[in-house]
Amino acid sequence: MNLFAEAARLTESNTPFALATIVSTKGSAPRHSSQMLVRRDGTVLGTVGGGLIENHVIDQAMEAIVARKPRTIQRSLTRKGKDAMDMDCAGAMTIHIDVHGLKPEMVLAGAGHVNRAVAALAGQMGFEITVVDSYEPNLNALHFPNGTRLVHGETMAEGLTKVELNDNCYVLVATNHEDTDGLAAVIESSSSYIALLGSRTKVKTLKQRMLERGVSPEVVAGIRAPVGLDIGAETPVEIAVSIMAEILMERNERSGRPMKDSIRNGGSNLVVIRGAGDMATGTAIRLKRSGFQVAMLDVAEPTVIRTSVAFAQTMFVDGSVEVEGIKAHKACSVAEAWRLLDAGTVPVLIDPKGEILRQFKPGIVIDSILAKKNLGTSKEMAPLTIALGPGFNAGEDVDVVVETNRGHNLGRVILEGPAAQNTGIPGNIAGYTEERIIRAPSAGEMQPLAAVGDLVVEGQMxxxxxxxxxxxxISGKIRGMLNPGISVTEGFKIGDIDPRGEQADHTTVSDKARAVAGGVLEAIMMFRH
Known part of the structure; x- marks a missing residue:
């Protein structure tokens, strides 16, 4: 059977499936260019190489079908290491999984003028449309797009029992006099979007009625009412535009902001930070709270120590990392990064050289790698470039340098010249400097035996x-510890201990990071004004 013919058949029957495509490979891989179609039941057509990697792709594809969201997976065809598949090929594969064949369903309770206009727009956008009404003359096929399913019930509630609602449904209740029963019939369904057309007074009344019928406050709060975006709509067509705009905003996980204000146009409000360690994370949090959009770039296996307060941990965990209420998530592509930005999450991408900046076009680039030298940041990267710590000359390499050396000048904005040179001596905490630092006694693979936040005593392994x-x-609290499995050289910093013990806070941004982040924000506002 031809893969593309099967894809067309499944699309026509509105049956979901996933298409897995090999994007890139490194070294030895079972396939270098191929596609595989994965059906909802796990059966496949085509191959991406067989064996463990193919079984893993099938599992990921089935998860993507359930989530109805694409994903990109990067796997190492080795026994050990990050994303290892317990294979002996010694190569690596990047595979993109896209989901197809499932049109969103629009269920319209009521066949009046507004729902007719909504149906017309929804039909052009590819929705499968069902209209329910208790007044049969309203269900005239001439009022709706071809293929619309028209359902009559003796009452609105009875008609809605004939419709199977699921999490692929967008439901709009807009009846003449049966809104209470219509809303009650759908409010506790699994539909991803339930909306009510009406004035604020009517909405308040119907929500109270739902509460009186025993519907939980959380479910009632989830009703989209009044429905639509605030565009001053009055006519049925204008109201339909407002409603469909909100639905598209929800479905595509976008902000609904005017395009002229979007970070994608000019990027004046977009900040890209090179590095995602604790200092970079403190800066990201300060800027996010100040209204900026923030993306971060780092290496695939960052040697981050303060793992509890570093967005670099997104490289080591599945899901989001949250610090002080701000969430970050690993992004495998620029497109995924944009989606995360629109959702209010900080995307973290693997890009040690900053090559993605050409696509982002940010207004501000911040070098927070803290390598004590410039690893490629230049003034040409953005209208405003800022570097943290030594290794840069303000006015030459970058526009601004922010001091990171503890002391009187910590966080100072430098417009000309370098920051203070690195002394090599760790900051003094409770009288301890070098003693706080945990270093590798020899080269090898790091394996922690204590976790960040643990209290330890002098001499403890x-x-x-x-x-x-x-x-x-020394005795104290583990405030930093390198992730397990990372290879280190002799003398490499693998952790640190805070001698203040229980009083030390390992869960929030440090005082040093806050001071440096304040300098960054000050520099940005100086250049803005």
Whole structure:
């Protein structure tokens, strides 16, 4: 059977399926260019190479079908390491999984003028449309797009029992006199979007009636009412435009802001931070709370120590990382990063060289790699470039440098020249400097035996590098610890201990990061005004 013929058949029958495409490969891989169609029941047509990698792709594709969202997976065809598949091919594959064949369903309770206009727009947008009404003359096929399912019931509630509602349905209740029963019939369904047409007074009354019928306050609060975006709509067509605009906004996970104000046009409000460690994360949080959109770039396996307060942890976990109420999530593509930005989440991408900046076109670039030297950041990257710490000259490499050395000048905005040189001496906390730092005694693979937040005592074994034990030099709280499985060199910093013990806060941004983030925000506002 031809893969594309099957895809066309499934699309025509409104049956969901996933299409897995090999995007890129490295080294030895079972296939370098191929596609595989995965049906909802897990049966397939085509192949991406067979074996463990193909079984994994099938599982991911079935999850994508349920979630109705595309995804990109990157897997290593090795026994060990990040994203390893326990295979011996010694290569790597990147596979994009897209979901097709499932049109969204529009269920319209009421066949009046507004719902007719909504149906006309929804039909042009590819929705499967069902209209329910208790007044049969309203269900005239001439009023609706071809293919619309028309359902008559003796009452609106009875008619809605003939419709199967699921999480692929968008439901709009807009009747002449049966809104209470119509809303009650759909409000506790699994529909992803339930809306009510009416004035604020009418909406308030109907919500109260739902509460009196025993519907939970959480469910009632989820009703889209009054429905639509605020565009001053009055006529049925204008109201339909308002409603469909809101539905598209929800379906595509966008903000609904005017395009002229979008970060995609000019990027003046978009900040890209190179690095995603604790200092970069503190900066990202300060800027997010100040109204900026923030994206971050880092290496695939960042050697982040303060794992509890670093968005770099998105590289090591499935799902989101949250610090002080701000969420970050790993993005596997620029398109996914835009979706995360629109949803209010900080995307973190693997891009150590900043190559994605050409696509982002940000208004501001911040170098927070803290490598003590410039790893490629230049003034040409954005209208405003800022670097944290030594290794940069303000006015030459970048526009602004922010001081990161503890002391009187911490967080100072430097418009000309460099920051203070790195002393190599860790900051003094409760009288301890170098003793706080946990270093690798030899080269090898890092394996923590204590976690961030643990209280330890002097002499306690807290990690292993290879077969060699690492012990605490002082008592206190583990405030930082390198992720397991990372290979390190002798003397490499793998963690730190805060001698203040229980009083130390390892869950929020540090005082140093807050001071530096304040300098960054000050620099941005200076250049803006």
């Amino acid at each position: 807290i990690a292993k590098v290879g077969n060699e034990a690492v012990t605490a030099k």
